[in-house]
Amino acid sequence: MKAAVIRFPGSNCDQDCHYALQHVFGIPTDYVWHKDSSLKGYDLVVLPGGFSYGDYLRCGAIARFSPIMKAVVDYANHGGLLIGICNGFQVLTESRLLPGALVRNRSLHFICEHRFLRVGATDNPFLNLAQPGQVLNLPIAHGEGNYTADQATLEELNANRQILVRYCDAQGVVSDAFNPNGSLNNIAGICNADRNVFGLMPHPERACEARLGSEDGNVIFQSILNHLGVRAVA
Amino acid sequence: MNTTAVSLPQDPEITPALIAKHGITPDEYALIQKILGREPNFTELGIFSVMWSEHCSYKNSKPELRKFPTTGPTVLVKAGEENAGVIDVGDGWGIAFKMESHNHPSAIEPFQGAATGVGGIIRDIFTMGARPVFNLNSLRFGQITGDGANVKTNRRLFSGVVAGIAHYGNCIGIPTIGGEVYFDESYEGNPLVNVFCLGVLKHEEIARGAAKGIGNPVFYVGAETGRDGLAGAAFASRELTEESKQDRPAVQVGDPFKEKLLLEACLELLTTDAVAGIQDMGAAGLTCSTCETASRGGTGVEIDLEKVPKREVGMTPYEIMLSESQERMLIIVEKGKEHIVKEIFEKWDLPYAEVGVVKDDGMMRVKVGNVTVAEIPARQLADEAPIYSRETQAKPAPVALTKIPTTDIATALPRLLADPSIASKNWVYRQYDHMVRDGTMVLPGSDSAVFIVREANKILASTSDCNAIYCALDPREGARVAVAEAARNLACSGAVPLAVTDNLNFGNPHKPENFWQLRECVEGLAEGCNAFNTPVTGGNVSLYNENPAGAIDPTPTVGMVGIIENEAHVTTSFFKDAGDAVILLGELGDEMGGSHYLKVLFGRKEGIPPHVDFTKERALHDTLRALIGKGLVKSAHDCAEGGLAVTLVESCICGKKALGADVDFGATGLQPEVLLFNESQTRIVISTSPANADIVLAQARESGTPARRIGTVSSTQLAIKADGNEIRWKIDDLSDEWYGSISRCMSEA
Numbered sequence: 015m016k017a018a019v020i021r022f023p024g025s026n027c028d029q030d031c032h033y034a035l036q037h038v039f040g041i042p043t044d045y046v047w048h049k050d051s052s053l054k055g056y057d058l059v060v061l062p063g064g065f066s067y068g069d070y071l072r073c074g075a076i077a078r079f080s081p082i083m084k085a086v087v088d089y090a091n092h093g094g095l096l097i098g099i100c101n102g103f104q105v106l107t108e109s110r111l112l113p114g115a116l117v118r119n120r121s122l123h124f125i126c127e128h129r130f131l132r133v134g135a136t137d138n139p140f141l142n143l144a145q146p147g148q149v150l151n152l153p154i155a156h157g158e159g160n161y162t163a164d165q166a167t168l169e170e171l172n173a174n175r176q177i178l179v180r181y182c183d184a185q186g187v188v189s190d191a192f193n194p195n196g197s198l199n200n201i202a203g204i205c206n207a208d209r210n211v212f213g214l215m216p217h218p219e220r221a222c223e224a225r226l227g228s229e230d231g232n233v234i235f236q237s238i239l240n241h242l243g244v245r246a247v248a
Numbered sequence: 249m250n251t252t253a254v255s256l257p258q259d260p261e262i263t264p265a266l267i268a269k270h271g272i273t274p275d276e277y278a279l280i281q282k283i284l285g286r287e288p289n290f291t292e293l294g295i296f297s298v299m300w301s302e303h304c305s306y307k308n309s310k311p312e313l314r315k316f317p318t319t320g321p322t323v324l325v326k327a328g329e330e331n332a333g334v335i336d337v338g339d340g341w342g343i344a345f346k347m348e349s350h351n352h353p354s355a356i357e358p359f360q361g362a363a364t365g366v367g368g369i370i371r372d373i374f375t376m377g378a379r380p381v382f383n384l385n386s387l388r389f390g391q392i393t394g395d396g397a398n399v400k401t402n403r404r405l406f407s408g409v410v411a412g413i414a415h416y417g418n419c420i421g422i423p424t425i426g427g428e429v430y431f432d433e434s435y436e437g438n439p440l441v442n443v444f445c446l447g448v449l450k451h452e453e454i455a456r457g458a459a460k461g462i463g464n465p466v467f468y469v470g471a472e473t474g475r476d477g478l479a480g481a482a483f484a485s486r487e488l489t490e491e492s493k494q495d496r497p498a499v500q501v502g503d504p505f506k507e508k509l510l511l512e513a514c515l516e517l518l519t520t521d522a523v524a525g526i527q528d529m530g531a532a533g534l535t536c537s538t539c540e541t542a543s544r545g546g547t548g549v550e551i552d553l554e555k556v557p558k559r560e561v562g563m564t565p566y567e568i569m570l571s572e573s574q575e576r577m578l579i580i581v582e583k584g585k586e587h588i589v590k591e592i593f594e595k596w597d598l599p600y601a602e603v604g605v606v607k608d609d610g611m612m613r614v615k616v617g618n619v620t621v622a623e624i625p626a627r628q629l630a631d632e633a634p635i636y637s638r639e640t641q642a643k644p645a646p647v648a649l650t651k652i653p654t655t656d657i658a659t660a661l662p663r664l665l666a667d668p669s670i671a672s673k674n675w676v677y678r679q680y681d682h683m684v685r686d687g688t689m690v691l692p693g694s695d696s697a698v699f700i701v702r703e704a705n706k707i708l709a710s711t712s713d714c715n716a717i718y719c720a721l722d723p724r725e726g727a728r729v730a731v732a733e734a735a736r737n738l739a740c741s742g743a744v745p746l747a748v749t750d751n752l753n754f755g756n757p758h759k760p761e762n763f764w765q766l767r768e769c770v771e772g773l774a775e776g777c778n779a780f781n782t783p784v785t786g787g788n789v790s791l792y793n794e795n796p797a798g799a800i801d802p803t804p805t806v807g808m809v810g811i812i813e814n815e816a817h818v819t820t821s822f823f824k825d826a827g828d829a830v831i832l833l834g835e836l837g838d839e840m841g842g843s844h845y846l847k848v849l850f851g852r853k854e855g856i857p858p859h860v861d862f863t864k865e866r867a868l869h870d871t872l873r874a875l876i877g878k879g880l881v882k883s884a885h886d887c888a889e890g891g892l893a894v895t896l897v898e899s900c901i902c903g904k905k906a907l908g909a910d911v912d913f914g915a916t917g918l919q920p921e922v923l924l925f926n927e928s929q930t931r932i933v934i935s936t937s938p939a940n941a942d943i944v945l946a947q948a949r950e951s952g953t954p955a956r957r958i959g960t961v962s963s964t965q966l967a968i969k970a971d972g973n974e975i976r977w978k979i980d981d982l983s984d985e986w987y988g989s990i991s992r993c994m995s996e997a
Contacts, residue, residue, distance in 0.1 A: 023597065024505050026421020030686040033702065049595075063684075065419040068505025124414050126681045155418070155681040220683050225700065225815060227691070 015244045017043040017058040020086065020102075022077045027063035027099065027219065034219040035060070039235050041244075048080040053089045057242055061086070061102030063155070063217060073116065073158050074104030083109060095139055095238060096211045100156055103203070103213030112206055112213045113171070114163030120196030124157035128228065129194055131202050131216060132182040135175035138209040139241035143233050149186045150179070150230040152216035154194060154202075159215035161197040161204075171204055179203040179214060253623040258564065259290035266290075270297035271486060276634055283628045291565045291614070291622045296629065298532040298570055299539065302791050305633035308757040309789045312770040316784040317777050322746060323785065330457055331372040331528065333785025334449070335747045337811055341704035342454065344378040345446035347386070347712070347751045347807045349790035353499040354441040358408025359415070362441050364477075364502040366416040367574050369445040371528035374511050375577070377455035377518045378447025381685060382699050383417050385427040385443045386712040386751070386805045387676075390436030392668055392993045398436055403994060405439050406431075413443070414679040419504035420511065424680035425688050426697030427712050431668045434720070437795035442751040442788075444712060444807045448701050455518055457527035459545035459580045459606045464524050466538075466549055466604035467589055470510045470576040472559035473534070476500050477572025487756055487794045506575040506598075513596040514577060522588040524606075525580035535569045537578040538604075539612040542626035545580075549626065550613040551604030565614060565621040580606060640767055641760030646721040649855040652840050652921055658975050660849055662985040664890045664925070665897060667848045671989035672902075693902055694821045695740040695886050698812065707812040709743035712805055715889065717842045718857035720801040723768035724775075725857055726842075727804050731776025732860045732929060733888060734808035739869035740884040740932060742817035742876045743810030745780050748773075750787040750806055755799020757791050765802040766791075773804055779862035782808060817876050821885035822903030823961045828882055829941035830899075830909055830933065830959040832892070833868055833948055836916055837928025844889045845925035860929040864953075868930050871953040880940045880947075887931035893924035893968070895933050900966060901983040908979045911959035913970035923970055935961055 019031045028045065035043040035058075046053065053059060067076035077083065083105075090096045090111050098106040106112040119125055133141055133148040144150070163171070171177050180200040182188045193200045195215075203214025218231030260266060267277050270293055280288055280296050288296065302308050318327045324342050325334035332346040350365025366383065373380045387409060390402035406429075417424045422445070459466070477500030517523060525545065527537040534556070542549040553568050563571075581589055586602065593600040607613070612629060614622040664670055677692035689707065690698035696711035713734040719726030735745050750773060755762035777784055787807075793800045812818055823830075840846065841855025875881050885902075887895045900907050916923050936944045941957055948955035967976045 023509055024419070026419075026508065026684060030684065033686055064421060065505060065508075068419065068503070070505070124418055124679045124681070126418075126683060127678055153683050155683060157418075217683070220686055223686075225689055225818075226683075226686065227689075 015041060015057045015242055016055060017041045017060065018046045018053060018056040019043060019060045019062055020048065020082055021045050022048045022066035022080060024066045024068050025062050025064035027217065031060050031062045031219045034222045034235065038222045039239065046082060048082045051081050051085050053085045058095045058238060059086060059089060061098040061105050063100030063102060066101055066105060074101060074108040077105045078108040087111065090211050093208065093210050097140065098213040099217055099219065100215055103215055104158065106211060106213040111211050112204060113167045114161055116158050117160045117162055118158050119160050125194055126155040127153065129154050129216060130182050130184050131179040132186045132188055133179060134177045137175065138178065138205055139238055140205065140212045140234055141178055141237050143237045143240055147186055149182065149184065150233065151221065151228045152218055152230055153220045154216045156215055159197065160195045161201040163198060168198060174207050176204050176207065177201055178205055178212065252620045253289055253292060254619060254621065255289040256621065262287060262290065262293060267293065270294065271301065272297055276300060279634060283625060291569060292624060294566045294570050295535050295622055295624060298535055299629050300633040302789065304532050304536060306789055307633045308636050308638055308791060309766065310635050311637055312767055315770055315774045317774060318783050320781065320783040323783055324451060325454060327784055327786040331375045334376060334454055335785060337704065337706050340450055341706060342449055342451055343446055343809065344373050344376040344449060345444065345749055345809055346372055346786045347442050347444040347749045347805065348372065348788040349751050349753060350441045350443065351438065351753065351790050351793055354409050355438055357499045358405045359412040360501050361499055362409040362412030363416040364500045364574050365441055365443045366413055367502045367504065367507050368530045369443045370420065370422060370507065371530060373445045373447035374514055375455065375457065375526055375528045376447065376449065377453040378449040379515060379703065380422045380445050380447040381687065381701050383422050383424045383443065383445050384697065384710055384712050384807065385413055385424065387429045388435045388440040388803065389431050390433060391431050402436060407994060409439065409441055410676050410679055416502055416504045418681040420508045421684050423682045423684045423688055425682045425699055426692050426710060429673050429676055430716065432716065432801065434801040438793050438800055440753050440803055442805050444749065446710065446809065448704050453518065455523065455526050457541055457544055458525045459541035459547045459549050460524045461582065462547060462606055462608045464583050464606045465581050465586055465602045466551060466606065467579040467581050467600055468556055468576065468603045469579055469593055469600040470598060471503065471506050471573055472557040472599055473568055473571045474559045474573045475563065475567055475571060478567060478570050487792045500572050500574050502574050509596045509598055510575050510577065513592050513598055517589060517592050520588050522582055522585035523579060524582050527578045529576040529578060531572065533570065533572050539626040539630040541578060541580060542612055543630035548607035548609040548611040548613065549604055550607050550615065552615045552617065554617050555601050555603040557599040557601050565616055569614060638757050638763040639760040640764035642764050643761050646841060646856045649840055652919055653850055654921060655849055657920055657924065661893050661977065662982060664844060664848055664894055665982055665986040666989040667844065668990050668993060670844060670890050670894060672987045673990065674987065675990040675994060689818055690741065690820055695737040698741050698818050707815060707818065709738050709741040709810045709812055711737040712807045713737060714803055714805045716801040716803040717847060717853050719769060719803065720853060721842050721855065721857045723765045723802050724772040725859060727769040727772025728776045729858065729860050729929060730804060730806045731773055731780060732865045733886065734806045735780045735869060736886045736932065738808060738810035739872050740819060740821060740886050741812065742819040742873065743812045745782045745808055745810040747785045748777055748782045748806055748808050749785055750804060752789045753793050753800060753803040753805065754791050755794050762799050769802050769804040773806065779866065819876055819881055819884050821899060822883055823899050823907045823935050824882045826907060826961050826963050827938055828935040828961040829938050829957055830911065830935050830961060831941065831944055831955055832931065832933055832958045833872060833953055833955050834931035835928065835954050836918065836923060837926045837931060838918060838922050839928045840922060840926050843925060843927045845891065845921065858927050858929050865930045867951065868932065868953050871948050871951045872932055874951065875944055875947060880936050880944050881934050882937065883935045885933050887933060889927065891925040891927050897966060897982050897986065899933055900979055901986060906979050906983050908962040908965045909959050910962050911968045913958060916970055920970065920973065
């Protein structure tokens, strides 16, 4: 199996994602430059966090038009596994690969801290090794992670079990008191109806080693490997 | 000396008033005439004024800075040699780090002032060929509690500075993992914004800022030059006044996205063999980078301003040379390798231009097409600014306190915890991405930040410290304490100190009391650095920090970096498990001078500040590290502002899960306020599993460090007994005071 981490100008979690995939999980991983136009031969594509194109105009709005995104959309439409983390999630909503939008945190401040997430649906490639209701501890670091969508979209997300993680407390209680950014229904991450595209604001790649405070990001990468029928080397 | 530099038709006439406006004294002007063998033109006058400003030349502080220890077996690049010093950390890896101030710009425009400060220090680090891996900052503002107009201004400055640092650091993707924030009247109107960056590199990757190789082309890369930040270095080298607000053009505007591209492009270029020399354009922009590279290379540099990328039309040579537009670099390219620069900068969509050539005549020559508009001997301009030894006048020695005021201790402790200087800084560090780059092992809020640099597989600990109240009362002792506290913070994390960078923030050096403070502090820092074997690798001097009420408290900020050889030795400040033994390493202490108890509860900055004995201090650190090395220490927290009581509370509540403690000091014979709130140095509170308590006590005493068991970690209460009295607090109440204080202040804004 082979993974690609897309590098936009201004991506800054690209090296962290590369490290997690290649060194923690032993997945051969390439960087793919935003000016490239092919994603042939990859089993997993990651849109990393950062400030693509400086997040000018709107987070992820310019990245959507970069040459590689045509290949990314094509790859996703053919069922390829695609995960967008933080700024990558913003790029996914801007590209309409995922519904809804991410707007400024309700506090208007950038927020960086560990947060608890309650796992929703697990019948997907990204959380198949997790238990429904399991609580994960992952860091967030964003200024615009406030997920919003219209009522019809929200109902559809719920009906199709597309809400994969929500902000909660240590016991898994989902309520507004544990919502860091004002996200609709505490949504932290969703997948598309075809279940091959996953976008989330928290950073699983920052939670892959006990020495950094949490290994709860592992279940996401291991689920992907499990789905692809590959066992992690590391 | 030839006299080819012409005056331009639009140049104003050089008059004594114009010279004075450039901050150049009549004697300095005479020296300029002598160096040139003629009158300078307007452009040249501007060039001299920025290069001979304190910010660029250190003309008022150089003789003092020579007192710092700067050598040692681990020093790869010495202070002052290059943009930042480099220290060996083993296995062929080095670290480059430095601290720099952006005080004046932040006073005028807090967001951009602080943001560009971060941008500047990051450029200093990657100019060395190092990949920046983390940032710290040391900030000081006026008081933020209350609702006076000045308090609102202080909150605006605080909030703007934090947002500016967050904006730049978060976007460029370098974690801001620690630092310090203090609030004190003396910084009203003149906040201090000291920013620190550390990068890693292999020994053979160290890049030099010298213009080597006659005939090599000189490239300009990065953002276009605009009119922003005109003569910022000169602006930073005078006092802030009411009129300073009109100096807003002297504040630069930062673009972290562009710097991220510049950083990646430069590091990529430095892996090739195309670079003969590289220098960032920071203070004094194109002026400083051309004359400094020529001076270091023993060469000359000739540039043509027509070729410089500009974002505005009609800029004069004076404006181009003095612009401090951000995100620009000067690169001396090996002749014949120009295509490599072009390929890499085109890949990153960054402007670049060949603007000049290295010459053998020692001159910095600036042309516009065929017309020479400035021609100055580079070495004299860059390195031979006049040096001054200013007059000193000692301030009166601090007076010993005769009586310590009493108080209701039950309410005094929560009040101290809620003081913004002591309270949790989570409102600040939550706004900084402190986890990007996947290396933050100890999150902000412990004694020092601990970061594993994956590239090098090295665990580094880093802290910045300075108690300016002590420095105001006794500058020498205060500076000594700053170094000792930094080393103690590192020891509490399990680290061995390696080296120091400093940021000397003082008032106008022409006032003899201010200059005396500078000298005393430098000598105090030097004593401390010698005591802990930590050479000074560089830093920054910021003078003229004044407001209408006078100079700031002298603030020699110490940034110290250490190394932790074994991952298992990384130690945090907070208690881990109920039932663990709480042990005080060091004495109970009794020094109340300069204490936060007096300042916060009684508004008094008085007394003789605590004295530090370096022999005892070193012994304490060695003892602690030995205990940590044996796996006997579960937490270690240094005793500082607010004394033992605050240290104990922080040990209880800093962790993920708040704990309590039952503490019994026995019979001490001390006034309770003195026992709980004195700030004597050389003390650390540790916790250990109950089974190891006696071993820890025995080993500490054996190595000559006083040690006593003072209590046991519990769950929901802090109970302190001494001399027959007992006071109890609910941990949740204390935690709320401490954790939420700054947010509460800021939501009133």
